[in-house]
Amino acid sequence: MDAFDRKIISALQQDSARSIAVLAESVGLSPSACHRRVRALEESGVVAGYAARIDRVKLGLTLQVFVEISLSSQAREVLDAFEQAVCRFDDILECHLTSGHADYILRVVARDMEDYAAIHRDCLARLPNVASMQTIFTLKPVQQWRGYPIR
Structure with a gap:
């Protein structure tokens, strides 16, 4: 992987919907060279797929929790x-x-506390072999995931 590949990966993480022509211009390649490199990154599995980043709050999922599970x-x-x-x-x-005091950490979103209570009752409480469970409620996101660091 060279500097162009790293630039392409960074640019795709920011906006994978842009055209190859716009992507090529932003990384300093011709469209055909950029397209070949993108295809090679896809075929090698470095680019595993494409997805839209969705604002969970605008979907009504205002509550985000992490659940520590010990088996x-x-x-x-x-x-x-x-x-x-x-x-x-x-x-x-x-x-x-995970390592540490919990065996697993789960991330769950819900519309509100009532919705989370239903998820807890109908989903989390049905998980097998759980010895203890601790829910951690997030108060606000400080830094959200924006992609992997490309060095």
Whole structure:
């Protein structure tokens, strides 16, 4: 990966909807060279896909929470059962296996506290082998994810 590839990746993270011509101009390449590089980045898996960044608040999802989960055991079958169950619930946006006092951290969004209570009852409480659960409510975003640092 060279400097042009890094510029392309940075530009795509900022706005992947721009045309190849605009992208090429912004990184200092011809459109055909830029297109070849974008295709190569896609084929190699560096660019894994494209998606729009959606404002969750404008969708009515005003509450964002992180849920720390500790399981009753670290046995492989317990971890596997938990991970499979997590993937069945659309309300769980992200799940990360972690080190530290919690085994997993989940990211969940909800319309309001009543909606989160329903998600807690109908989704989180149904996850298998949970020994303890702690919900952390976000008060405000200070810095939101804007893409990976490209150096």
